[in-house]
Amino acid sequence: MSVYTRIAPVVEIRGAVKHYRAPEGHLVPALDGIDLSVGANEFVTLLGPSGCGKTTLLRVISGFEQLDDGELLIQQTQMNSVPAHQRPVHTVFQSYALFPHMSVGDNVGYALEVRGVGKAERRTRIAEALELVGLGGLERRKPGQLSGGQQQRVALARALVDRPALLLLDEPLSALDRQLRQSMQRELKKLQHELGIAFVFVTHDQEEALTMSDRIVVLNGGHIQQIGTPTEIYDRPANAFVAGFIGESNLFEVSVSAGNADTADLLSERGDLLQVPRRDLQVGQKLQAMLRPEQFQLDRPQAQGAALEGKVEQTLFIGKDFEVSLRTVHGSQVKAVIRDTGRHDLHRLQPGSSLQLWYALDAVHLIPEVKP
Ligand SMILES: Nc1ncnc2c1ncn2[C@@H]1O[C@H](COP(=O)(O)OP(=O)(O)O)[C@@H](O)[C@H]1O
Ligand SMILES: [Mg+2]
Structure with missing residues (x-):
């Protein structure tokens, strides 16, 4: 209540x-x-x-x-x-x-x-x-x-x-x-x-x-x-x-492909690999995994993190932030919003550049599959 x-x-x-x-x-x-x-x-x-x-x-x-x-x-x-x-x-x-x-x-x-x-x-x-x-x-x-x-x-x-x-x-x-x-x-x-x-x-x-x-x-x-x-x-x-x-989101249809004591691997339908804290996930389980654009960063996070890799397709400067569209090596499109601190990272955001988008594992929100 x-x-x-x-x-x-x-x-x-x-x-x-x-x-x-x-x-x-x-x-x-x-x-x-x-x-x-x-x-x-x-x-x-x-x-x-x-x-x-x-x-x-x-x-x-x-x-x-x-x-x-x-x-x-x-x-x-x-x-x-x-x-x-x-x-x-x-x-x-x-x-x-x-x-x-x-x-x-x-x-x-x-x-x-x-x-x-x-x-x-x-x-x-x-x-x-x-x-x-x-x-x-x-x-x-x-x-x-x-x-x-x-x-x-x-x-x-x-x-x-x-x-x-x-x-x-x-x-x-x-x-x-x-x-x-x-x-x-x-x-x-x-x-x-x-x-x-x-x-x-x-x-x-x-x-x-x-x-x-x-x-x-x-x-x-x-x-x-x-x-x-x-x-x-x-x-x-x-x-x-x-x-x-509500808001912008990157949603991946995934299944749990492997797990150890701490983390679980989630494999998307296209082949992207995401990592999350293990929680009570079972290998084979199907889910949707969500990351908001602002949950990505260019450098390895302090907390336990993982990255999606790909090529920059487009970068837009939207005030304090850059909105970056990335095409992963497996062909998924990912949208990230990167805070423009320093500005020294700009070259990494040029279209065609290879880029790693890092996220903290516990930032991934999991949506259980709805049984029809
Ligand atoms: N007087 C009415 N006669 C027939 N259908 C209606 C009538 N009023 C609303 N509807 C239908 O009921 C549904 C809900 O409408 P409504 O409550 O006005 O939606 P919203 O305010 O969220 O836009 C819609 O499919 C709409 O076409
Ligand atoms: Mg109305």
Whole structure:
């Protein structure tokens, strides 16, 4: 159990199944057996490619969609058939969906007005919510008189004015340019921390997920591939999908070809030899071995290491680092990111040069073969 959900989770989803009927008549599985708990002040990100079920999962939590099977609890209460407006949940969308003819203040206070909250209290709470998102004093503007980033903040204030226990955010930053997006990422994270409420945040951008989240839920095809902290997901991906989707990785299909007391040899399908600590590997066992590009270095590491040998195909200078593509003697392509210290090694990185890429044996992450 996660450290975040040990104390009363705000959301619990068990065995969630949701199908849509395609126009052609057949059923499309959008959620195919989802189990997930979200802690009361946790920042959880749903990450996965387009069509993997992220929006559907948010809509199920918010009540805009009903589950076909499974159970949804919010704050320990069964919510399957509770209508959306009675759930302690608000959603912020990528399209801000503000009322253009209404002032910022009226947009933010709309939900309060519908619920019959008096004018004086409304005014205080609108001011508080706008203050929270850094828009204090802009009550009387119209949405059209604000920038895209400011409009997104208004949408955020509108979702927070009701003090929900849980905020759902469906790719809220995708429409913003890169710089604004990065500053909004930091602000959202800070805001979540200050408010102490749970955020379930949707993105297809792995960098955004790694930066912002307490935990990441990696989805593909309506299935959870892995749930973990950003470092768990990055350092120890559960399968090849996660390894490939998050960050860059060199993946080798290998079998254990030999072993001694300390180390085991892994032979790739092409014939590359990798070495790893022995652990409990059995000769003949099939696995996938992963090395991240930044785990390679040009010199023998201090810790027990081994190297892949080949010829440099391409070198790109990418700021502080060099990205080196190596073709091994067995024909595998390996990508390495080498920190540009000294610069005296540059000649080794010329295309056509022979190069050894060293790694520490314990840097190799092994993914067990999935039995079909
Ligand atoms: N209203 C709908 N009718 C039919 N199929 C839908 C509908 N909404 C979503 N789907 C399908 O369900 C799957 C999951 O969609 P969605 O949750 O929107 O994915 P994501 O938000 O991860 O891109 C996709 O295959 C999508 O085409
Ligand atoms: Mg979506």
